[in-house]
Amino acid sequence: MSDDYENKTGYQAQSSETISSGGSGRSGTASDIDYVRPAENAEQDLYHGHSFITKWVFCQDAKVIGVQYFLLATFTGVIGLILSWLMRLQLGFPGAAGFMTAEHYYQFVTMHGMIMVVYFLTALFLGGFGNYLIPLMVGARDMVFPYLNMVSFWMFFIAVGVLLASFFVPGGPTGAGWTLYPPQTILEGTPGSGWGILLMCISLILFVAGFTMGGLNYLITILQARTRGMTLMRMPLTVWGIFTATVLAMLAFPALLVGALMMTLDKVLATSFFMPTILKAGEVLEYGGGSPILFQHLFWFFGHPEVYIVALPAFGIVSDLISVHSRKNIFGYRMMVWAIVVIGALSFFVWAHHMYVSGMNPWFGFFFATTTLIIAIPTAMKVYNWILTLWRGNIRLNVVMLWCLGFIVTFVNGGITGIFLGNVTVDVPLSDTYFVVAHFHMVMGIAPLMVIMGAVYHWFPLVSGRFLNETLGKWHFWITFLGAYSIYFPMHYLGFIGVPRRYFEMYDSPYVTSAVGMNEFISMAAFIVGAAQFILIYNIIKTLKTGKPAGHNPWQANSLEWLTPSVPPEHGNWGEKLPVVHRWPYDFSVPGAKEDFITQTTPPSEVIETEVEKT
Amino acid sequence: MSDPKIEGFELKPGFKGMAKDTGSDQTMFKGVHWGKAMMWIFLLSDTFIFSCFLISYMKGRGSTLIDWPNPSEVFGLHVGGVDVPLLLIAIMTFVLITSSGTMALAVKYGYEKNRKMCGWLILATAIGGLTFVGMQAFEWSKLISEGVRPWENPFGAPQFGSFFFMITGFHGTHVTFGVIFLFIYAYKTFKGHYDEGKRGWFTTMKGDYVEIEILGLYWHFVDLVWVFIFAFFYLW
Numbered sequence: 001m002s003d004d005y006e007n008k009t010g011y012q013a014q015s016s017e018t019i020s021s022g023g024s025g026r027s028g029t030a031s032d033i034d035y036v037r038p039a040e041n042a043e044q045d046l047y048h049g050h051s052f053i054t055k056w057v058f059c060q061d062a063k064v065i066g067v068q069y070f071l072l073a074t075f076t077g078v079i080g081l082i083l084s085w086l087m088r089l090q091l092g093f094p095g096a097a098g099f100m101t102a103e104h105y106y107q108f109v110t111m112h113g114m115i116m117v118v119y120f121l122t123a124l125f126l127g128g129f130g131n132y133l134i135p136l137m138v139g140a141r142d143m144v145f146p147y148l149n150m151v152s153f154w155m156f157f158i159a160v161g162v163l164l165a166s167f168f169v170p171g172g173p174t175g176a177g178w179t180l181y182p183p184q185t186i187l188e189g190t191p192g193s194g195w196g197i198l199l200m201c202i203s204l205i206l207f208v209a210g211f212t213m214g215g216l217n218y219l220i221t222i223l224q225a226r227t228r229g230m231t232l233m234r235m236p237l238t239v240w241g242i243f244t245a246t247v248l249a250m251l252a253f254p255a256l257l258v259g260a261l262m263m264t265l266d267k268v269l270a271t272s273f274f275m276p277t278i279l280k281a282g283e284v285l286e287y288g289g290g291s292p293i294l295f296q297h298l299f300w301f302f303g304h305p306e307v308y309i310v311a312l313p314a315f316g317i318v319s320d321l322i323s324v325h326s327r328k329n330i331f332g333y334r335m336m337v338w339a340i341v342v343i344g345a346l347s348f349f350v351w352a353h354h355m356y357v358s359g360m361n362p363w364f365g366f367f368f369a370t371t372t373l374i375i376a377i378p379t380a381m382k383v384y385n386w387i388l389t390l391w392r393g394n395i396r397l398n399v400v401m402l403w404c405l406g407f408i409v410t411f412v413n414g415g416i417t418g419i420f421l422g423n424v425t426v427d428v429p430l431s432d433t434y435f436v437v438a439h440f441h442m443v444m445g446i447a448p449l450m451v452i453m454g455a456v457y458h459w460f461p462l463v464s465g466r467f468l469n470e471t472l473g474k475w476h477f478w479i480t481f482l483g484a485y486s487i488y489f490p491m492h493y494l495g496f497i498g499v500p501r502r503y504f505e506m507y508d509s510p511y512v513t514s515a516v517g518m519n520e521f522i523s524m525a526a527f528i529v530g531a532a533q534f535i536l537i538y539n540i541i542k543t544l545k546t547g548k549p550a551g552h553n554p555w556q557a558n559s560l561e562w563l564t565p566s567v568p569p570e571h572g573n574w575g576e577k578l579p580v581v582h583r584w585p586y587d588f589s590v591p592g593a594k595e596d597f598i599t600q601t602t603p604p605s606e607v608i609e610t611e612v613e614k615t
Numbered sequence: 616m617s618d619p620k621i622e623g624f625e626l627k628p629g630f631k632g633m634a635k636d637t638g639s640d641q642t643m644f645k646g647v648h649w650g651k652a653m654m655w656i657f658l659l660s661d662t663f664i665f666s667c668f669l670i671s672y673m674k675g676r677g678s679t680l681i682d683w684p685n686p687s688e689v690f691g692l693h694v695g696g697v698d699v700p701l702l703l704i705a706i707m708t709f710v711l712i713t714s715s716g717t718m719a720l721a722v723k724y725g726y727e728k729n730r731k732m733c734g735w736l737i738l739a740t741a742i743g744g745l746t747f748v749g750m751q752a753f754e755w756s757k758l759i760s761e762g763v764r765p766w767e768n769p770f771g772a773p774q775f776g777s778f779f780f781m782i783t784g785f786h787g788t789h790v791t792f793g794v795i796f797l798f799i800y801a802y803k804t805f806k807g808h809y810d811e812g813k814r815g816w817f818t819t820m821k822g823d824y825v826e827i828e829i830l831g832l833y834w835h836f837v838d839l840v841w842v843f844i845f846a847f848f849y850l851w
Contacts (some may be wrong), residue, residue: 036640037622037623037624037640037641038622038623039641040621040622040624040641040642040645040646041641041642045819045820045821046819047819144649144653145649145650145653145818146818146819147817147818147819212657212660215660216653216656216657219653219656220649220652220653220656223642223643223644223652224641224642224643224644224647224649224652225641225642225649226640226641226642227640227641228640228641229640230640230641231638231639231640232637232638232643233638234640250656250659250660250663251659251660251663253660254660254661254663254664254666254667255663255667257664257667258664258667258668258671259667261781261785262671262781265765265777265781269765269766269777270765270766271765271766271773271774271776271777271781272766272773272774272777273671273675273774273777273778277680286766288680288773289678289679289680289681289772289773289774290675290678290774291674291675291678294671294674294675294678297674298667298671301667581640
């Protein structure tokens with residue numbers, strides 16, 4: 001770095017002081033302090049679609065691909081929702097659905113879990129929000145490999161197709177639980193042990209392959225295609241969350257791929273990777289010598305980072321939403337970034353806390369309990385920082401903010417039950433009860449879902465150019481929020497009295513008497529909450545044509561995605577010239593500034609009398 | 616390769632330079648082609664796949680009840696009246712490692728814009744890879760003819776067959792894809808696509824000799840993985 005350059009950047013680096021009285025000893029002219037290094041990357045050549053097919057179907061524009069991911073993930077999510085309704089119908093009112101057999105129940109449990117975790121949440125956060133927001137937020141024209149990005153979506157499309165096809169094959173979808181534990185997964189007697197599990201494994205392999213293509217795009221776009229002035233520490237936390245989650249996915253999905261492949265071979269070629277010697281009705285099966293625990297290790301080496309693949313983008317997005325809607329800079333930005341990174345790194349050392357009762361060495365349990373509880377530190381840091389961001393902020397209590405507040409409360413709730421389950425001695429009696437169901441639905445179901453909802457209300461004006469209806473939004477929020485607590489709070493209690501999860505029916509066990517009323521209540525709440533989600537779908541369809549026009553930057557945000565020349569942004573995002581970034585995206589309510597926000601593209605010479613943060 | 620020149624930014628060596636690059640705007644890896652960065656990250660992900668395979672193999676081998684067969688006998692060849700252990704596999708490894716050498720030379724000649732030499736060396740690499748796959752097919756058919764199957768194994772634990780066919784098959788698939796791409800790249804080199812910056816068949820990216828280096832990274836990775844498979848499967 002030349003001395004000359006050092007001086008120029010040194011000029012902006014006056015921490016919270018009035019720049020005009022800065023100490024570099026040079027009287028800054030506008031051109032001097034606004035200097036940003038010239039572009040390193042050549043202009044990206046983009047393929048512009050001409051026909052309907054190349055513009056909207058096989059499209060290479062990351063924004064269209066993002067919307068495609070969003071719609072397909074939502075479609076699969078609705079299927080998952082309907083499956084949960086059917087499960088709750090059986091649990092609350094046994095026998096009310098005449099067609100429901102135990103086999104169906106297990107199949108619905110399995111498909112609900114797999115769809116919601118992988119095909120809904122992962123695809124929505126990384127495929128949907130990632131594709132739409134990354135290029136816009138870092139100031140790129142598009143993803144770096146648009147063609148690969150397109151293939152990524154269509155691989156996901158095929159994966160979803162294969163998954164849903166398993167509803168129509170002989171034997172139906174697999175009913176082994178979403179964890180697919182062998183040996184029962186592929187043995188006769190488990191529903192869908194023929195075609196069902198095979199299609200599940202193939203679908204997962206396709207999903208991983210498709211995701212890898214997308215993930216490479218997200219990472220390289222963030223690392224190598226940022227615009228001038230956009231340093232890593234000037235990126236919105238949304239990008240940091242998605243980035244770290246993608247790194248996790250790139251390193252965790254391999255374990256799932258290998259597990260699924262070996263399971264497929266066990267099924268198709270009768271190998272015995274996971275299959276121990278099994279006696280069935282007095283006869284020894286052809287399998288023998290394999291290790292079922294191996295699958296559990298592979299699965300959870302994927303499965304635990306997967307929790308954070310869903311949670312980290314949610315953390316990032318909610319940070320941005322809270323900051324914008326409370327008109328304050330995010331408290332402790334650097335701490336937030338490092339917390340995301342540390343949580344991501346730690347998530348690779350905790351997987352066996354899902355396996356306390358699997359019969360592994362007790363010392364393992366000790367180790368994994370320790371690492372699990374350490375994760376509470378960076379996570380708690382984030383929660384404090386969100387609250388401190390809200391503290392004395394100029395809070396706009398709109399629908400977006402409601403979802404954010406709902407997220408914080410729900411996440412803390414789910415996190416605290418996590419401390420119960422993270423400790424071996426407490427986990428062992430609670431293991432496989434409804435307490436576990438309540439915990440993970442709170443922490444990785446409802447909490448990220450609240451962020452998704454908030455993000456939809458926040459970014460819909462960007463995608464469509466119109467606001468969503470606030471009144472409908474408030475109904476949607478309150479029904480979902482109160483309803484979700486009506487569902488999951490009682491479940492903790494069910495867990496404490498020992499009601500086991502995944503049971504089709506309690507028959508005449510003593511649980512029945514004390515749990516029957518509660519199960520009915522939970523089911524009623526679940527029907528209402530599920531139905532409330534259609535308010536959002538109605539809201540979207542209605543406002544797409546008739547909503548209030550949003551115009552440019554309707555939330556007075558700072559980050560680049562709101563600063564495109566046209567709303568909604570066009571292919572290529574930025575028109576003639578790429579934006580130049582001078583600051584972080586959190587300069588809200590800066591003392592001395594004309595307005596209560598300073599966009600990332602505002603040069604220092606325009607805010608010379610203000611106390612902007614050093615970034 | 617010499618360091619790239621970045622306008623307004625001085626590259627510094629060592630850890631300090633790395634920290635400075637990371638803290639800078641636009642790119643983290645200065646002057647690195649997007650595709651090259653992508654290949655590195657893909658290979659990292661792929662490393663995890665092969666690690667999972669090999670760790671599963673160790674776990675599987677450790678937990679079988681029946682003894683693991685002796686690899687020097689199973690993989691031995693009977694040549695000229697003598698049993699030579701690991702003969703075929705030694706030749707296979709030699710061929711694959713040699714092809715890495717020709718690949719490295721191809722990259723060198725590519726950056727020197729020596730179209731002919733570069734093309735021929737890529738072709739040589741492809742032929743090396745093809746030889747490897749061919750010898751692997753021979754090895755597979757020999758083992759199959761002796762009764763080894765994914766689900767059973769006359770020499771000992773059935774997991775031997777399962778892991779052997781799965782892992783070498785997965786690696787062989789990697790080599791095969793590499794060979795296909797090597798042939799395509801050899802064609803593109805001879806046609807001069809990299810000299811004139813012709814756009815790719817599916818993408819809008821302009822052709823450049825860096826693509827040969829990117830393919831080279833993949834090829835070296837496949838060789839490196841083979842070294843691990845060789846060590847864990849044949850020498851253990």
